[in-house]
Amino acid sequence: MRREDGRPGPGDDVEAVLDELYALPPSEFVARREERAARARTRRRVQDARRIHAARRPTLAGWAANLLRRSRPDEAQRFLELGRALREAYTTLDPSGLKELSAQRRRIVSEMSRQAAALAREAGRPLSDAVQRDVETTLRAVLADPEAAAVWEAGRVEGVLTPPSEFGADAVAAVPPRREATPARTSRKDATTARGKKDEEAERRRAEREERAARAREEARAAEKRLRERRAAREEAAAALERADEEEREAGERVAALEEQLTRARTERERTHAELGEVRERDRAAEVELAEAEREAAGAARRAARAERDNT
Numbered sequence: 001m002r003r004e005d006g007r008p009g010p011g012d013d014v015e016a017v018l019d020e021l022y023a024l025p026p027s028e029f030v031a032r033r034e035e036r037a038a039r040a041r042t043r044r045r046v047q048d049a050r051r052i053h054a055a056r057r058p059t060l061a062g063w064a065a066n067l068l069r070r071s072r073p074d075e076a077q078r079f080l081e082l083g084r085a086l087r088e089a090y091t092t093l094d095p096s097g098l099k100e101l102s103a104q105r106r107r108i109v110s111e112m113s114r115q116a117a118a119l120a121r122e123a124g125r126p127l128s129d130a131v132q133r134d135v136e137t138t139l140r141a142v143l144a145d146p147e148a149a150a151v152w153e154a155g156r157v158e159g160v161l162t163p164p165s166e167f168g169a170d171a172v173a174a175v176p177p178r179r180e181a182t183p184a185r186t187s188r189k190d191a192t193t194a195r196g197k198k199d200e201e202a203e204r205r206r207a208e209r210e211e212r213a214a215r216a217r218e219e220a221r222a223a224e225k226r227l228r229e230r231r232a233a234r235e236e237a238a239a240a241l242e243r244a245d246e247e248e249r250e251a252g253e254r255v256a257a258l259e260e261q262l263t264r265a266r267t268e269r270e271r272t273h274a275e276l277g278e279v280r281e282r283d284r285a286a287e288v289e290l291a292e293a294e295r296e297a298a299g300a301a302r303r304a305a306r307a308e309r310d311n312t
Contacts, residue, residue: 014040014048021055022066022156025125029057060120061134062157064127068116068135069155079112080153083143109139134160 017036024032033055040049058066069076089101113136117127127135141148141161148161 014045014051017048017052018055018156021052022058022063023070024063025123026057026060026063033057056158058157059131059134059159060125060127061131061138062159063125064116064120064131064135065138065152065157065161066155067119067123068112069152069157071119072115075112075115076153079108079139079142080149082108083149084146086143087146105140105143109136109143112139137162 017040021029021033021036033052037049037053040046040052086101086105113132116135117132120127138148138152138157138161141163142152143149144163145161148163151157151161
């Protein structure tokens with residue numbers, strides 16, 4: 001439906017359409033894309049139709065990464081913030097600090113990729129080992145590359161995002177420190193003053209680097225802790241679900257057994273009720289026959305008494 005002012009109506013906004021498309025499983029993407037593009041063309045929104053038609057179907061790994069972004073918004077936001085802190089830290093830390101952050105980064109990426117695999121499995125589309133590795137590569141790129149982070153934040157990953165090669169402890173450690181140029185001619189006093197200022201500036205930069213590194217390490221530790229807590233809660237919920245399923249199955253079996261017993265009892269009751277009716281009918285007939293026999297016996301006794309009197 002088109003508004004009177006010519007703007008797209010609800011559900012027609014091209015950004016909303018793209019969000020809808022990239023939330024779909026890959027198998028449903030193309031058909032829905034063509035449907036939405038055709039509707040935009042019908043409503044004379046040519047540019048929107050072109051944008052929609054140009055959207056590429058995501059790979060299974062891209063879809064899983066988008067699913068993780070949409071299904072875990074709070075964790076995804078913290079992951080994006082951690083990426084910003086790590087990128088800053090990687091430009092300032094010494095090799096030992098980089099080694100620690102790299103280890104934390106690997107653990108966090110591994111845990112996030114496991115969450116993506118679990119979500120995909122729940123959605124009925126389990127990931128192979130190769131696809132899960134592609135998800136891990138994409139998540140590493142999100143931490144390393146601002147452009148990749150922006151794509152994932154929008155939830156529109158199409159394929160595997162690759163981290164830049166320089167984002168690593170070896171590459172960063174290999175970069176020589178920058179050296180500031182000094183004037184060719186300076187007086188002894190000026191040189192002393194310059195050295196003092198240079199030392200102060202170096203100390204200030206060192207303090208800033210240490211502060212950023214400490215903040216990045218703390219954020220990484222906090223992210224690891226949250227991921228561990230989430231994983232433990234998920235495992236506990238899975239165990240509770242398994243117990244509930246087992247209890248439901250056992251209860252169902254007991255209900256089925258009781259229903260079977262009830263059916264047999266009803267059948268037995270109907271049978272005994274029918275037999276009771278028959279017995280009552282026979283009892284009534286026997287009662288009538290007994291009364292008749294009693295009357296006949298009484299009459300015969302009277303006749304025998306009269307005959308006895310007549311003989312005497």
